[in-house]
Amino acid sequence: MDFIFIEELRVQAWVGIYTREKAAPQTVELNLTFGVPDSAAQHDDIADTINYADVIERIRQELSARHFNLIETLGEFVVALLFDEFGAPWVKIRIAKIGVMKGVRRVGVFIQRGREGISLPDSSLIAGPEGKP
Numbered sequence: 001m002d003f004i005f006i007e008e009l010r011v012q013a014w015v016g017i018y019t020r021e022k023a024a025p026q027t028v029e030l031n032l033t034f035g036v037p038d039s040a041a042q043h044d045d046i047a048d049t050i051n052y053a054d055v056i057e058r059i060r061q062e063l064s065a066r067h068f069n070l071i072e073t074l075g076e077f078v079v080a081l082l083f084d085e086f087g088a089p090w091v092k093i094r095i096a097k098i099g100v101m102k103g104v105r106r107v108g109v110f111i112q113r114g115r116e117g118i119s120l121p122d123s124s125l126i127a128g129p130e131g132k133p
């Protein structure tokens, strides 16, 4: 398995439990890593892998179209999108709200999951930006 990463993807999302968060979207930052077949590199063919431009477009579309109370629910939704629509065998995702609380730069959720039957790689090999998950 190879891994595609997408770092510091900023998306407008409807998320939060407060009235102001239900009235307007806010910027969330996503860091994603997902598995792709290493056979894609051998064939040098986009048809054999997951097109990361399509992933970014679908995340933007979906997050602009629905509201989530919890950042955890939003995170699980993106994981399900990668599994069900793109067939990713393994996903690591970190989603953060930016500057929503005084004295806190980012707050959010981190989820790492393999599809049923897919064993997890050693996570130390696939650290996110600056070594963060």
Ligand SMILES: Nc1nc2c(c(=O)[nH]1)N=C([C@H](O)[C@@H](O)CO)CN2
Residues within 6 Å of the ligand: 015, 016, 017, 018, 021, 069, 070, 071, 072, 097, 100, 101
């Ligand atoms: N575990 C969580 N706690 C909180 C969440 C959340 O999504 N998961 N959300 C909020 C508010 O929406 C907050 O972001 C507003 O500042 C509070 N706690």
